[in-house]
Amino acid sequence: MLRFVAGPTRLTVVEGFTIRNGLLNxxxxxxxxxxxxxxxxxTIRANRVTGNNSDGTAWxxxxxxxxxxxxxxxxILHNEIDxxxxxxxxxxxxxxxxxxSGARADIVGxxxxxxxxLTVSSTSTGRGHGAAVYAAGTVLIAxxxxxxxxxxxxxWxxxxxVAITSSAIxxxxxxxxxxxxxTGGIYRSGGGVYLDSSGSATLLGNIVAxxxxxxxxxxxxxxxxxxDYDDVWxxxxxxxxxxxxxxxxxxxxxxxxxxxxxHLTSGSPCVDAMPAGHLTTVVAVDVDHDPRxxxxxxxxxxxxxxxLDLGGDEFTTARLSLVGVPRIGTTLAFDLxxxxxxxxLLAFALxxxxxxxxxxxxxxxxxxxxxxxxxxxxxxxxxxxxNAPGLRGGDLHGQGLVLVLPAVVxxxxxxxxxxxxx
Numbered sequence: 001m002l003r004f005v006a007g008p009t010r011l012t013v014v015e016g017f018t019i020r021n022g023l024l025n026x027x028x029x030x031x032x033x034x035x036x037x038x039x040x041x042x043t044i045r046a047n048r049v050t051g052n053n054s055d056g057t058a059w060x061x062x063x064x065x066x067x068x069x070x071x072x073x074x075x076i077l078h079n080e081i082d083x084x085x086x087x088x089x090x091x092x093x094x095x096x097x098x099x100x101s102g103a104r105a106d107i108v109g110x111x112x113x114x115x116x117x118l119t120v121s122s123t124s125t126g127r128g129h130g131a132a133v134y135a136a137g138t139v140l141i142a143x144x145x146x147x148x149x150x151x152x153x154x155x156w157x158x159x160x161x162v163a164i165t166s167s168a169i170x171x172x173x174x175x176x177x178x179x180x181x182x183t184g185g186i187y188r189s190g191g192g193v194y195l196d197s198s199g200s201a202t203l204l205g206n207i208v209a210x211x212x213x214x215x216x217x218x219x220x221x222x223x224x225x226x227x228d229y230d231d232v233w234x235x236x237x238x239x240x241x242x243x244x245x246x247x248x249x250x251x252x253x254x255x256x257x258x259x260x261x262x263h264l265t266s267g268s269p270c271v272d273a274m275p276a277g278h279l280t281t282v283v284a285v286d287v288d289h290d291p292r293x294x295x296x297x298x299x300x301x302x303x304x305x306x307x308l309d310l311g312g313d314e315f316t317t318a319r320l321s322l323v324g325v326p327r328i329g330t331t332l333a334f335d336l337x338x339x340x341x342x343x344x345l346l347a348f349a350l351x352x353x354x355x356x357x358x359x360x361x362x363x364x365x366x367x368x369x370x371x372x373x374x375x376x377x378x379x380x381x382x383x384x385x386x387n388a389p390g391l392r393g394g395d396l397h398g399q400g401l402v403l404v405l406p407a408v409v410x411x412x413x414x415x416x417x418x419x420x421x422x
Contacts, residue, residue: 001052002035008042010075015045022052030054032066032098034084039069045077053085055120060089062098063115067137072103078289081112081132089126092117092153093163094134101166103137109287109312111145119153119184128153129194130163131180135170142173145287145312147262149180157182159194160211167198167223174205174283174292176262176312181212190217191235195243197221205274205283207254207262207311208232208239218242229274231310254311263288263313270310271296276356278308284354284362286314290415291399294361298410318402318414320346326396326419329387336379336400336414343403344377352397352418364416365399377402391421 001022002014024030034052035044044065054060063084067074076097086092095115099105117128128151133141141162151157160180164170172193182188191213195201200223208215208230215235218225219242228246231254232239239251255268264270272295279293286292292308296315309315317339324332336344353366363369373381379400385391400414 001033004037004040004042006039006071008040010041010043012042013045014042014047016047018048018050020051024054024056026056027058028056029059030056030061030089031059032062034064035066036062037065037067037072037074039071041073041075043075043077044079045075046079048080050080050083053087054089055087056089058090060086060092061094061100063095065097066100067098067103067105068100070102072105074105076105076107076110078109081110082114084115085118086128087118087120092126093129096132096149097134098130099135099137099139101136104139105137106140107133107144108140108282109143109285111287113145113147113149116150117153125155126153127156129156129165130159131161133162134159135162135164135168136166138169140171140282141175142171142282143286143312144175145262146175146177147179151182152184155185156187157185158187158189158196160191160213161193163190163194164199164201165196168200170199170201172201172203172206174308174310174312176207177211178207178209178262179211183212188213189219190214191237192216195219195223195225197223199223201225203227203230205278205308205310206230207270209234209254211235213237214241215239216241216243229278229310231270264309264311264315266315268315271315272307273310274308276307279356279362281354283308284364285416287312288415290314290316291362291364291413293356294412295359295410298404298412316412316414318400318412320398320400320414320417322417322419326385326421328385328389328391328421331382331384334381334383334398334417336377336402338377338402340404342377344375344379344400345371346373346379346381346398346400347371348383348396348398350394350396352416360401360411361413363399363413365397385421394421395419396421
């Protein structure tokens, strides 16, 4: 278990760890079996938070993360948060992530899956709210894959994916919320997203599909919901309840790769379905580190041009991979591939920017980027890191571009490959 208390800022970074098997089982408050963040704002990046459990008879809050305090505003970025459980309590809120009232959090680019609020004991009459994310504070939830989470308690089961409650203010941008469930108990609402009477939310560019229960459910009350450019489809009770679909929203099969792989396929109606004007820094990168605003249908700017895809995944045929250890004085290999033979080029920079180059999309390198290789994909580039101690601790970023043959009328940038030299 990790504990952060007043002091750390977003410059305090926890990266590359596995936080697993935390257990809290008191008869009172069991808050944060995995990571607790109180009145501070660390960056928790590229970790796995898994198998953390609270098993008490009263308050079980935050199996993976518990975030509280008016000075809390952490960045939860590109983590895998899975297999965390809250069970047997009267209140089981946020098996994956719990953001308490008054706290803030940015939850971006995470894979949040298979977290569970459960009743195991026959004597428990507990409630399960927000199996993946429970938000009572102010939250940004963007570019996440929130799938296969479960509320199954003997009482009130609200929000298999996301529960927004207690005057929370939530922004849900370009998430894939699919295959989540609210089952059992007395009441079951919001298999995908649940909003209580006082919570308010803006939903933009999400896929909410094939959840057991409602897609998006809002109870009556003073809270407000705005929704647009969402694909809300095939949810078992209803796609919407208490919420009106936005004027540009759709309800069609998003055409995932499979029932267990929620990446988009090339023919998906969610590809290039959102205007480029909705590209902001908070959704500049998808759950796989791919840049947003790509020419997903490869029409070279004809028709819709380079737009954003709905959901947590931005479809691309270009993929950059890294082979080797980023140690000064050694050589790495960058491999650029595409779905079909294409012209490819690779560029590198020490800084990271955000520049849109029409019609190809969003280039995440800054103006110091240097093109180092050009050829036909698959393209491999050895990259020798100078034996210069001054480079140690610096970040190196690489990105590729593929230009479709035989007529170079379309192309896509690859994912961003970022390394820290040592």
